[in-house]
Amino acid sequence: MGHTVGMAGGVAALCVLPFLAGNAYLEHLLALWMLYALLALSLNIVIGYLGELTFGHAAFVGVGAYTSALLSTQLGLPPLLGLPLAAVAAALFGLVIGYAALRVVGPQFTILTLGFGSILYTITNNWVDLTRGPMGISDIPPMAIGPMTFTSARETYFLILALVLAVGFLCHALVNSRTGRAFLAVRENAPLAASLGINVFHTKLLGFVVATAIAGLGGAIYAHYIKVITPDIMGVQNVAALIIVVIIGGRGTIVGPILGALVYIGLLEALRVAGPLRMVIFAALLTGTVVFLPGGLVSLWQRWRTTHKADNNLPAGNGVPSAEGGAE
Amino acid sequence: MDVTVFAQQIANGLVNGMAYVLIATGLTLVFGVLRIVNFAHGEFYMLGAYITYFVGTLLGIDYLAAAAIAAVVVAALGIAANKLIFWPLRRDHEFTILLSSLGLALLISNGGELLFGADPKYVDSPFADEVLDIGAITLTQQRVLVFAAAVVALIGVYLFLRYSRFGKMMRATAQNPDGAALTGINIKLVHGYTFALACGLAALAGALVGPTVMIFPTIGNWAVLKGFIVVIMGGLGSVTGALFAGLLLGVIESLGGGYISLGFMEAIGYAMIIVVLLWRPNGLFSTARGLR
Amino acid sequence: MFGRRTLLATAAALALAIPMFGGLGGAKAQQPPVRIAVIGPMSGTGAFDGQLGLEGAQAMAAVINAKGGVAGGRKIELLTYDDKGSPEEGVSAAKRAMEQDNVDLIIGGWFSAVALSLKEATRDKIVTVMTSSQHPKVTEEGHKYLFRLNATSAMMSDFYSKAICERIKPKSVAFMNVNDDWGRLDLENYTKLLTNCGIEIKGHEFYNRTDTDFNTALTKLKALNPDAIYVAAINTSQGATIYRQIRQIGYRGKVIASAGNMNPKLVELSGNSLENVYSATPFTEDNGAPTMKPWLEEYRKSFKNEPSFIASLGAQAVEVLAFGVNAAGDPRAYDKIAAAMKAQPVPTVLGEVRFSDQGQATQTIHLVQVQKKQIVSVRD
Incomplete structure (x- = not known):
C-alpha cells in the first residue's frame, strides 16, 4: 500500500536527517523540532481529538520537567527512572485538574485550564524550598540508558524521534480503536455521543490524562537536555507556541503537529536574517496562513488530493489525514 | 486588623477592578455579538496607551484630549481588523478564528516593539502625582479618574445598547444573527460597530491606566488575560456580569495580596474563578444567548 | 480546478517555505575580524536592558576599532543574538554562535537564569564573559574560560x-x-x-x-x-x-x-x-578611567539613550576580551586569553578590574545620589 511505503520513507528520512545536518547547531534545531512535535502531538489529543482548547498544557510540561529534575538532582535517581515518574506525576495532575475542568466546555474550559496552570506556575515560583522558586534548577544530569548517555543534540534527537514515532503510532491506533471513535464522536456531537451510550466525561478525561502524561514526558526530556529549568517553562507564551504549532500544522491529524513544529522552528530560525523585523514577519505569515489556510498545512495536501482525484476520477483512497479524522 | 489599611486595600482593589471592567466590557461585547474570543483585545489596550503617549508628547496636546483621540483612532483600527480578518473568517471553525486573533496579537505587539521602541515609557498626566485624601484613604487623582471615567463610559455603553438604534441592532444580532439579518439588519455594519466600540473602550482603559504605571509593548498580554478572567467569570456576553466580576476580582486580589500572600495574589484570583465556574459553569450572570 | 482560496493558500505555504531554505545554508567562512557574539534579551520584557548592553558594547567596539583594533590590526565584529530572557533560547543562541557562525568569543548572561544555562552550553569550549547576572553559582560553578563582570550581591x-x-x-x-x-x-x-x-x-x-x-x-x-x-x-x-x-x-x-x-x-x-x-x-561618568571619555562620546554620538551601568557592562565586556586577545595575540588561544585576564588588573571603562581564579570580577563601587534629576557621585 502506498500509504505504508510513504510512512516508511518518511521515517527513514527522519533517521538520516541528522547525518545530513553538517553541524551541531542544526542537529540542536532538529532535536528542538522533535521536542515540539512530541509536545504538539500531546496537545493535539486535546485540541484535535477532544475538540477542546487547553491553556494549561505548559503547566504539565513543567510538572514533568520538575519531577524528573528534582528526582535526579535531589535524590540522585537515574533520569531513566525519572522519565516514567514524570509522566505519572503529570498524569496525576492531569487527572485531578481534568476531573474538575472537563465539567465545562468551550471558552470556560479554556479559562479553567489557564487558571489551574497559573496556580501550578505560582506554586512552583513561590515554593522556594522545593523548587528553588524563580532561581530554577540547574546542573540537571543528562538522560542515560545504561552506559548510553544522551548529551549531544544528535543523540537526543534520536531519543525523542523514537518517542514521537511511538506517540504518533499510539495516536493512530487510538483513533482507529473504539475509544478513538468515541473521542471523535464526542468532539463532533457530545449529546449524540452520550445518547449512543458513550460516557462523554470519562472519554474526555482519558484523552486529557494521556495528553498530560505525554506532556510530562516531553518536559522531563527537555529538562535533561537543556539542563536548566525555571518556572517560565510553565508560562502562557509556551502554551501559545504549542497551540500555533498544532493549528498551523493541522489539528486532528498526526502529520500536522509534526509538520507544524518543523515550520515553527524552521521559520523562526530562517527569519533571523530579517533582524528586528523577524517577529513581525512571523506574526504576519502566521495570520496570513490562518486566514487563507484554515485547516492547517495538511489541508493543502487534502486539497491537492481532492482536485487530483476529481481530475482522474479515481475512487477515494485511504489518505493519512482523512483516516485520522481531518480538521473539518 | 487595621481598619484604615483594610479600607485602603478595598479602595485599591476597586480602582484596579474598574480598569479590568473597562477592558472586559469590549471583550464581552465582541463575544456576545460576533461569537469571537479575541486574543488581540489586549493589544488595543496597549495601542490606546501608546497613542495617548505619542499624541501627548509629539503634538503637545493635553492628556484628556490625547486620551480621547487615542480611543477614536483605536476604534478605527478595530474596524479595520474586523474587515481584514474577522469578517472573512466568520464562518470558519472557532479555533481558526482564535488562532487568527492570536496571530494579530503577535503582529501588533511585535510591530509595536519595532515602532515604539523597547524602552518603557510614561504617559504624563497632570493628575498622576496629585494625592487626594478621602477620609483615611489616600488615592491619586488619576486613580479616582480611572474609576470615574470608567463609570461614565459604562453608563454610556448601557444607554447606547438600551436606547440607540445601533444598540438595539447589536442586541438583536447577539440574540439571533440569522433572525436579525432577516429583519433587514446589516450584520456586517453591526460587526464593524461592535468592534469599534470594543476597541475604543480598550484604548480608553489603556489611556486611563497608563499614567498609573509604566507602559511597554507587551502590556497587552496582561490586559487580555485579566479581561478574559473577568469575562468568563461574569458570563460570556454579559456586560453586567463583567462589571461585578471585574470589581470582585480587583478587591479579592487586593485583599488576598494584602492579607494572605502577595506572591499568590494572582493565584488567589484564579482560584476564585475556578470556584465560580465549578459552581456556575456559565459564569455569574449568564443564562442564555444575548447581551445583558 | 484551483479556486482563489487554494491559490492563496499555496502562496501562503510557499511564503512559509521559501525563507527556510534561504536561511539554513548561511555562509560561515573565517573572516579576518575578531568575531564576538553578544547574546542578550533583544525582545520580550528584558528587551530594553538587552538594547542598552548591546549599545554599550557597540560603542566600545567602535572606539577600539578606531584605534586600530586588536591583535595586530584585526577589527572587532559584534554579532547579535536574542535569548529572549529564556534559558532555552540562551542555549540555542550559544549553539548557533559557536557551531553555525563560528564566533571567537561570547558575551552574554544578562539574566541569571540565562547565564546558568549559557555556562553549560559554553563549558570549557569558548571564552565567555557574563555581564549583569548576580547569581553566585555563575562563577562558583563556572568553567575555565568563564568570566563574570558584575559584582556579586x-x-x-x-x-x-x-x-x-x-x-x-x-x-x-x-x-x-x-x-x-x-x-x-x-x-x-x-x-x-x-x-x-x-x-x-x-x-x-x-x-x-x-x-x-x-x-x-x-x-x-x-x-x-x-x-x-x-x-x-x-x-x-x-x-x-x-x-x-x-x-x-x-x-x-x-x-x-x-x-x-x-x-x-x-x-x-x-x-x-x-x-x-x-x-x-560601579558606574560613574567621572571615575577618571582613560577609556570612559572616548566611550561616552562615541555612545552619545551613536545612540539616543543616556549612558548607563548596563551599557558600561557591555563596553567593559568588549574591553576585557580585547585585552585578553591582545595579550594572547590570537582570539582562539583560549588558555592564554584566560590566563592573561586573570594574571593582572585589566584597565576598563569602570576602572581597573581584577578577576579571581573563578573568573569573578572585583569592581570599584561608588555611592551615588539623584540630585535635580541627575545621578551624581557622592564623595567624602
Missing part, C-alpha cells in the same frame, strides 16, 4: 550597607524586593548587615517579576510605618512604577534604591519621586 551589599548605616541613617527599614534569586539574596544580606548597625527591620514584601501594579504591597509596607523603604528592582519599568507609587500612596519617609540599578531612564520615568534617593553603582 555580597560585594555590593558590603559596600552599600556601610553607606546606609553611616550616611542615610534610617531608624528602621522595610524591604520591597523582587521575587527572584537576586531579590531574595539581597534581602538576606541587608537584613543581616543593617541589623548589625542597629537599624530596625520592620518587614518585607516580595513582588513578582510580572507585576505591573504595586499599590497592595506598598500599602502594607506603609502601614508598618518604617523610617525608610528599601526598593530592590532590576527591571526599569517596575522600578519606576514602584518609586512613583511609593509617593502616590502618601508615604513621606526615606527611599533607598538597591545597589547597581540606578540609571538615567529610571530617573526620567520616576518624575520627582527619586529626588535625593541614594544608590550604589
Whole structure:
C-alpha cells in the first residue's frame, strides 16, 4: 500500500536527517523540532481529538520537567527512572485538574485550564524550598540508558524521534480503536455521543490524562537536555507556541503537529536574517496562513488530493489525514 | 486588623477592578455579538496607551484630549481588523478564528516593539502625582479618574445598547444573527460597530491606566488575560456580569495580596474563578444567548 | 480546478517555505575580524536592558576599532543574538554562535537564569564573559574560560550597607524586593548587615517579576510605618512604577534604591519621586578611567539613550576580551586569553578590574545620589 511505503520513507528520512545536518547547531534545531512535535502531538489529543482548547498544557510540561529534575538532582535517581515518574506525576495532575475542568466546555474550559496552570506556575515560583522558586534548577544530569548517555543534540534527537514515532503510532491506533471513535464522536456531537451510550466525561478525561502524561514526558526530556529549568517553562507564551504549532500544522491529524513544529522552528530560525523585523514577519505569515489556510498545512495536501482525484476520477483512497479524522 | 489599611486595600482593589471592567466590557461585547474570543483585545489596550503617549508628547496636546483621540483612532483600527480578518473568517471553525486573533496579537505587539521602541515609557498626566485624601484613604487623582471615567463610559455603553438604534441592532444580532439579518439588519455594519466600540473602550482603559504605571509593548498580554478572567467569570456576553466580576476580582486580589500572600495574589484570583465556574459553569450572570 | 482560496493558500505555504531554505545554508567562512557574539534579551520584557548592553558594547567596539583594533590590526565584529530572557533560547543562541557562525568569543548572561544555562552550553569550549547576572553559582560553578563582570550581591551589599548605616541613617527599614534569586539574596544580606548597625527591620514584601501594579504591597509596607523603604528592582519599568507609587500612596519617609540599578531612564520615568534617593553603582561618568571619555562620546554620538551601568557592562565586556586577545595575540588561544585576564588588573571603562581564579570580577563601587534629576557621585 502506498500509504505504508510513504510512512516508511518518511521515517527513514527522519533517521538520516541528522547525518545530513553538517553541524551541531542544526542537529540542536532538529532535536528542538522533535521536542515540539512530541509536545504538539500531546496537545493535539486535546485540541484535535477532544475538540477542546487547553491553556494549561505548559503547566504539565513543567510538572514533568520538575519531577524528573528534582528526582535526579535531589535524590540522585537515574533520569531513566525519572522519565516514567514524570509522566505519572503529570498524569496525576492531569487527572485531578481534568476531573474538575472537563465539567465545562468551550471558552470556560479554556479559562479553567489557564487558571489551574497559573496556580501550578505560582506554586512552583513561590515554593522556594522545593523548587528553588524563580532561581530554577540547574546542573540537571543528562538522560542515560545504561552506559548510553544522551548529551549531544544528535543523540537526543534520536531519543525523542523514537518517542514521537511511538506517540504518533499510539495516536493512530487510538483513533482507529473504539475509544478513538468515541473521542471523535464526542468532539463532533457530545449529546449524540452520550445518547449512543458513550460516557462523554470519562472519554474526555482519558484523552486529557494521556495528553498530560505525554506532556510530562516531553518536559522531563527537555529538562535533561537543556539542563536548566525555571518556572517560565510553565508560562502562557509556551502554551501559545504549542497551540500555533498544532493549528498551523493541522489539528486532528498526526502529520500536522509534526509538520507544524518543523515550520515553527524552521521559520523562526530562517527569519533571523530579517533582524528586528523577524517577529513581525512571523506574526504576519502566521495570520496570513490562518486566514487563507484554515485547516492547517495538511489541508493543502487534502486539497491537492481532492482536485487530483476529481481530475482522474479515481475512487477515494485511504489518505493519512482523512483516516485520522481531518480538521473539518 | 487595621481598619484604615483594610479600607485602603478595598479602595485599591476597586480602582484596579474598574480598569479590568473597562477592558472586559469590549471583550464581552465582541463575544456576545460576533461569537469571537479575541486574543488581540489586549493589544488595543496597549495601542490606546501608546497613542495617548505619542499624541501627548509629539503634538503637545493635553492628556484628556490625547486620551480621547487615542480611543477614536483605536476604534478605527478595530474596524479595520474586523474587515481584514474577522469578517472573512466568520464562518470558519472557532479555533481558526482564535488562532487568527492570536496571530494579530503577535503582529501588533511585535510591530509595536519595532515602532515604539523597547524602552518603557510614561504617559504624563497632570493628575498622576496629585494625592487626594478621602477620609483615611489616600488615592491619586488619576486613580479616582480611572474609576470615574470608567463609570461614565459604562453608563454610556448601557444607554447606547438600551436606547440607540445601533444598540438595539447589536442586541438583536447577539440574540439571533440569522433572525436579525432577516429583519433587514446589516450584520456586517453591526460587526464593524461592535468592534469599534470594543476597541475604543480598550484604548480608553489603556489611556486611563497608563499614567498609573509604566507602559511597554507587551502590556497587552496582561490586559487580555485579566479581561478574559473577568469575562468568563461574569458570563460570556454579559456586560453586567463583567462589571461585578471585574470589581470582585480587583478587591479579592487586593485583599488576598494584602492579607494572605502577595506572591499568590494572582493565584488567589484564579482560584476564585475556578470556584465560580465549578459552581456556575456559565459564569455569574449568564443564562442564555444575548447581551445583558 | 484551483479556486482563489487554494491559490492563496499555496502562496501562503510557499511564503512559509521559501525563507527556510534561504536561511539554513548561511555562509560561515573565517573572516579576518575578531568575531564576538553578544547574546542578550533583544525582545520580550528584558528587551530594553538587552538594547542598552548591546549599545554599550557597540560603542566600545567602535572606539577600539578606531584605534586600530586588536591583535595586530584585526577589527572587532559584534554579532547579535536574542535569548529572549529564556534559558532555552540562551542555549540555542550559544549553539548557533559557536557551531553555525563560528564566533571567537561570547558575551552574554544578562539574566541569571540565562547565564546558568549559557555556562553549560559554553563549558570549557569558548571564552565567555557574563555581564549583569548576580547569581553566585555563575562563577562558583563556572568553567575555565568563564568570566563574570558584575559584582556579586555580597560585594555590593558590603559596600552599600556601610553607606546606609553611616550616611542615610534610617531608624528602621522595610524591604520591597523582587521575587527572584537576586531579590531574595539581597534581602538576606541587608537584613543581616543593617541589623548589625542597629537599624530596625520592620518587614518585607516580595513582588513578582510580572507585576505591573504595586499599590497592595506598598500599602502594607506603609502601614508598618518604617523610617525608610528599601526598593530592590532590576527591571526599569517596575522600578519606576514602584518609586512613583511609593509617593502616590502618601508615604513621606526615606527611599533607598538597591545597589547597581540606578540609571538615567529610571530617573526620567520616576518624575520627582527619586529626588535625593541614594544608590550604589560601579558606574560613574567621572571615575577618571582613560577609556570612559572616548566611550561616552562615541555612545552619545551613536545612540539616543543616556549612558548607563548596563551599557558600561557591555563596553567593559568588549574591553576585557580585547585585552585578553591582545595579550594572547590570537582570539582562539583560549588558555592564554584566560590566563592573561586573570594574571593582572585589566584597565576598563569602570576602572581597573581584577578577576579571581573563578573568573569573578572585583569592581570599584561608588555611592551615588539623584540630585535635580541627575545621578551624581557622592564623595567624602
